[in-house]
Structure formats: C-alpha cells, structure tokens
Amino acid sequence: MTKHVTSSDIRSAFSAAMSAMYRNEVPAYGTLMDLVGHVNAEALAGQPQLKARLEATDNLERISEERHGAIRLGTADELAMIRRVFAVMGMYPVGYYDLSTAGVPVHSTAFRPVGDEALKRNPFRVFTSLLRLDLIADQGLREDAACVLEKRQIFTSGALELTEKAEKERGLSKEDADRFVVEVLETFRWHNRAIVDGDMYHRLHEAHRLIADVVSFKGPHINHLTPRTLDIDRVQALMPDHDIAPKATIEGPPTRNCAILLRQTSFKALEEAVSFEDGNGGWQTGSHTARFGEIEQRGIALTPKGRSLYDKLLAASRKMVHPAADGSNAKAYEAALIETFQAFPDDWTTIRVEGLGYFTYSLTEKGSETSISATADVDALIADGLVQFDPIVYEDFLPVSAAGIFQSNLGDGAQQQFAASPNQQRFEADLGAKVLNEFGHYADIEQSSLEACIHALTRSPAAD
Known part of the structure; x- marks a missing residue:
C-alpha cells in the first residue's frame, strides 16, 4: 500500500516553494524577510518572557516560517477548483469578507489550516478574493471581461490530475506530492504578457485597477507574500533604511502592550513592465502595478x-x-x-475575565504535581496557581485593513464607490462549500485546552 505524506507536509513544501519563487520574482521581498528576521531576533532577545511563552506553547518555531499570501480569482469555476487544491494541503475556507463596503469589487475568504496541531505545524494562509463583475456599472465591459475570463485555464493539467488523484486516494505519495507542489506553483507565477490588448487593459483599468489585475493575465499571480513580525512598529521604522518605502499608516489597532487581532503594513506596489497584444500578432510594451510586499503582526483572537x-x-x-x-x-x-x-483593556487578565479574547490553558509546574478531587472553577484554578493561560493567535483577517492595503498600493483611484452588497450565499455557491466560522474554531481550541487541564488535575493517582 502506498504511503501518503501528510497534508501539513504538502502545505509546508508549497509555502517554502512559494516563498522562494516570490523572492526571485520580487527581490525586495527577500530584503523584507531579512529585516523581519533581524527585528524578530531583537524582540526575542529583549523579551525573554515572550520567548519562554512562545517556546512553551510550541509557537516559537512557526514564527520564522509563517506566511500569508493573497490571490484574486476571476470566476466561480476558478474559486471552486482552488478550494479543492487547497484541501489537498489541509487548508479550508474560513470566514467571509465583503470588501465592496470599502470600495474594492471583490468578496473573499481565507484558506488555512484549522486545527491547533496543524496550525502549529505550518499556519500558511492564502487570502483568496473573487472578482465581483456584477459591481461593474458598464454592461459592455462586464460582458467583455467575462468572455476573457471564460477562455483562460489557470491550472496546469498536472495540477488537475493530481488534485483528483488526492481526492480519490485520500492523499498523495511523496513523489506525487513533490510534483503537485511544482504543478500548483505555476498558478501563482507572474506572467509579463497580458492576455488582453492595450485598449482592453485601459478600459478595465479605468473601471478599477484591481479589475485590470484580475482579468488581464494568464493566472492569478501571487500579489503579496507576508512574513510575521513580533514588532511591526520597528519594521515600519527600519524599512526606509533598507530602501523600502512603507505605506504611511499601519492598518489595524494601535500599538498596545497586549496585541489584539492583526496589524499590517506594506511597501508600495511595483510598476512592472508587461507586454500587450497589439492586434497585429505582435506585442507592445506597457506597465502594470499590482504586486507589493506586506508585513503583519498578529495578536490575540x-x-x-x-x-x-x-x-x-x-x-x-x-x-x-x-x-x-x-x-x-x-x-x-x-x-x-x-x-x-x-x-x-490592555492587560491579559482583564481581557480574559471580561471574555474579550480566546486563551489556551495549561498546567503550571505546581499544577502538574497536584491532583484535585472535583472539578474546580477555572478562575479558582488560576488563583491557586495550578493553571496558566496564553493568548490564542488570531489566524484570520480584517476586511477594513485588507481594503486599506489594497487602496494604498493601487493608488487614490482605487477608492471608488461600489454599492455595499455582501452576498455570502452566492460566494458559498461559487465556492462549492460553506465557509467555516472563525469564532467556533477558536472556542474549540480554548475549550479543549481547558478540558485537558481538568482531566489532568482530576486524574486518579492509581491511574498514573
């Protein structure tokens, strides 16, 4: 019987391959990775307690490997297929994000691992947006764009074949998994030749720069890849020293002692040379602005x-x-x-007591040497020094922040007005599945950790 590699192994391999490819395509990303690594090392050296808690919760090693990427798809078929591809990597759609409220004509989900063990192994995420052609006012342009999108195939035949094989056989061998990573990577690769002529590109661009980015190319090239930092303010301050121009503001909450949710910054999108069909079988040179670098700092869910x-x-x-x-x-x-x-509130105790954030619970050294005869209230266990708590990392995204990153990198023209029209039901129909509820997953992780503590504390000494 063929031995299958785990979905986490495939996800880790794909994340590493994506990072290597993007570093080659966008050299500034490599500079950014080096800067983030330096700042993280500084933060850990200066905060030994933070380092100790990250080590104790198995979150230290994941910091340097952590990434999120973002792609923008054009059709329901592309969205449904990418769901199947990501499932092979153990990544599932979590959350629904309507960005039309912020003037960006897409709605989105985040594909990511969902279990605590899988997240600690490799928390790679891809924020995946679907273009809302229905929000384009020009009917003729909507129809022309739809026609272009219908003709393209963003997946290689090998990617399709191996995805079907993984579904049928419930996994892939090491050899097939290696080939799967190579084939799927092609979907995310940059192509400097557009699949539309210059006139069509400019019509799309006038409607919205993001529309031009989605429709004009062979595939949904990865438009940014994001490392996680432990001090985003420090990275923001140092970026100009490394010839990287950061956006003016950090998206998300302000600087706090107890980080909450997600803070993000980025460097300006690159203006890259591309070629457009000239209508006579030749090519004309132009430019396109879409890909950029991004950094994030994650706090408590x-x-x-x-x-x-x-x-x-x-x-x-x-x-x-x-x-x-x-x-x-x-x-x-x-x-x-x-x-x-x-x-x-800006202290962990108040955040926990007031029920504002999710935490994992674990036994203290004293707790690991103690048995109790009956289940006690968690607050009492903490007060008695038997149980300790750590914040659960927020693994998801913030629609206002995502829109702010898009707008700052696409320019003032990106702040166009679209009718706010969230449509999760339609998105899920196009996806071919329900999106998962992020709150339920955090609550499950918290409850499981608490139950494990109670079980360990109330175990019978004779059973040891």
Whole structure:
C-alpha cells in the first residue's frame, strides 16, 4: 500500500516553494524577510518572557516560517477548483469578507489550516478574493471581461490530475506530492504578457485597477507574500533604511502592550513592465502595478464580544479621522486610534475575565504535581496557581485593513464607490462549500485546552 505524506507536509513544501519563487520574482521581498528576521531576533532577545511563552506553547518555531499570501480569482469555476487544491494541503475556507463596503469589487475568504496541531505545524494562509463583475456599472465591459475570463485555464493539467488523484486516494505519495507542489506553483507565477490588448487593459483599468489585475493575465499571480513580525512598529521604522518605502499608516489597532487581532503594513506596489497584444500578432510594451510586499503582526483572537468592541472603536476612530490613501493625514489618524482604543483593556487578565479574547490553558509546574478531587472553577484554578493561560493567535483577517492595503498600493483611484452588497450565499455557491466560522474554531481550541487541564488535575493517582 502506498504511503501518503501528510497534508501539513504538502502545505509546508508549497509555502517554502512559494516563498522562494516570490523572492526571485520580487527581490525586495527577500530584503523584507531579512529585516523581519533581524527585528524578530531583537524582540526575542529583549523579551525573554515572550520567548519562554512562545517556546512553551510550541509557537516559537512557526514564527520564522509563517506566511500569508493573497490571490484574486476571476470566476466561480476558478474559486471552486482552488478550494479543492487547497484541501489537498489541509487548508479550508474560513470566514467571509465583503470588501465592496470599502470600495474594492471583490468578496473573499481565507484558506488555512484549522486545527491547533496543524496550525502549529505550518499556519500558511492564502487570502483568496473573487472578482465581483456584477459591481461593474458598464454592461459592455462586464460582458467583455467575462468572455476573457471564460477562455483562460489557470491550472496546469498536472495540477488537475493530481488534485483528483488526492481526492480519490485520500492523499498523495511523496513523489506525487513533490510534483503537485511544482504543478500548483505555476498558478501563482507572474506572467509579463497580458492576455488582453492595450485598449482592453485601459478600459478595465479605468473601471478599477484591481479589475485590470484580475482579468488581464494568464493566472492569478501571487500579489503579496507576508512574513510575521513580533514588532511591526520597528519594521515600519527600519524599512526606509533598507530602501523600502512603507505605506504611511499601519492598518489595524494601535500599538498596545497586549496585541489584539492583526496589524499590517506594506511597501508600495511595483510598476512592472508587461507586454500587450497589439492586434497585429505582435506585442507592445506597457506597465502594470499590482504586486507589493506586506508585513503583519498578529495578536490575540477576539471573542464576538471583543470583536464587537474592536469594530465599534475602529469605526469611532475613522469617524474622527478617515485615513487618506496617500497617507497625508496619517499622524492625525494614528492619534485618533490611540485615543479611541483606550477603551479596550490592555492587560491579559482583564481581557480574559471580561471574555474579550480566546486563551489556551495549561498546567503550571505546581499544577502538574497536584491532583484535585472535583472539578474546580477555572478562575479558582488560576488563583491557586495550578493553571496558566496564553493568548490564542488570531489566524484570520480584517476586511477594513485588507481594503486599506489594497487602496494604498493601487493608488487614490482605487477608492471608488461600489454599492455595499455582501452576498455570502452566492460566494458559498461559487465556492462549492460553506465557509467555516472563525469564532467556533477558536472556542474549540480554548475549550479543549481547558478540558485537558481538568482531566489532568482530576486524574486518579492509581491511574498514573
């Protein structure tokens, strides 16, 4: 019987291959990786307690390997197929994001591993957006764009064949898995020849720059790949010293002692030379701006109560100062964020007691040497020094932040108005599956860790 490699092994191999390819395509990404590695080493050296907790929770090694990527698809068929491809890697659609509310004509999900063990092994994520052609006002352009998209095939025959084989045989051999990574990588590769002529490209570009990016090329090239830093403010400050121009503001919450959710920054999108069909069998040179570098710092996953407070405070901040895409009011916006978010508790104990965030529970050294006769309240176990808690890393995304990254890299013209029209039901029909609820997964991880503590504390000494 053929031995199958694990989906986590395939995901790790694909993440590494993607990183190597993108580093070759976008040299500034390599510079960014080196900078992030330096800042992370500084942060760990300066915060021995943070390093100890990351080691204790099996989260230290994943930091340097952690990535998220982003792609933009054009059709329902492409979305349904990418779901099947990612499933081979143990990645599943989590969450629904409507970016039309922020002037970006897509809706999205994030493909990622969902179990605690798989996340610790390799938490690779791909934020995957589907173009909303229905939001384009020009009917003729909608039809022309749909025609272009219908004709392209973004997956190699090998990728299709191996995905079907993995589904049928419930896994892949080492040889097939290696070939699968090579074949699927082609979907994400940059192509400098467009599949539309210059006139069509400019029509798409006028409708929205992102529409031009999705429709004009052979495949949904990876448009950014994001390492995780432990100090995004430090990276932001150092980027100019490495000839990288960062966006003016960091998306997400302000700097805090207890990081929550997700903070993101990026460098400006590259203007890259591309060729367009000239209508006479030849090519004409032009340019296209889409791919950029991004960095993220991840904090604790918030409960529905915590997320509601976060959304309320973010909305209040943006009501005070709405961030401009060109960064002209960056300082004023940052000041508004800091002022508004004073209402969000900034110590782990209060965040836990008030039910604002998710935590994992584990036995202390004292707890590992103690048995109790009956189940005790978790607060009592913590007070007695038997149980400790650590924040659960937020593995997902923030639609306002994602839109802010898109807009800052696509220019002022990206801030166009579209009717806000969330349509999760349609997205799931195109996907061919329901998206998973992020809150349920965090709650399961928290509950499982607590149950494991209780089981260990109430075990019968005779059973040891």
